Amino acid sequence: MKIRYFSDTDTAFIEFSDKPVMETKEISENLYIDTDESGNIVSMTIEHAKEKANMSEITYLQMDSNSQKTAHA
Numbered sequence: 001m002k003i004r005y006f007s008d009t010d011t012a013f014i015e016f017s018d019k020p021v022m023e024t025k026e027i028s029e030n031l032y033i034d035t036d037e038s039g040n041i042v043s044m045t046i047e048h049a050k051e052k053a054n055m056s057e058i059t060y061l062q063m064d065s066n067s068q069k070t071a072h073a
Contacts, residue, residue: 005055012049017042 002015021034021042030047049055 003058005049010048010050012046012053012055014044014046015042016044 004013004015005011006013017036017040019036019040019042022037023035025033025035027033030052032045032047033041034043034045036042046053046055
C-alpha cells in the first residue's frame with residue numbers, strides 16, 4: 001500500500017494494488033474509488049483530505065493474530 005499526500009491540492013491518494021483501473025466510482029463529492037476488472041479496490045482518492053479525512057496525521061496499526069495493536073508512524 002502506498003499513501004501519497006499532495007499538499008498543494010489537499011488531496012490524498014491511497015494505492016492498494018498496482019492492477020489496471022477499469023472503473024472509477026464517485027462515492028461522494030470528495031471521495032473516489034478505483035476498481036479493477038473484478039471489482040476489487042485498486043486505489044482511493046480523497047479530496048480536501050485534511051478537512052474530510054483528518055489527514056493531518058497518519059498512523060498505521062497492524063493487527064497480529066493475538067489482536068494486539070502494533071503502531072507505526
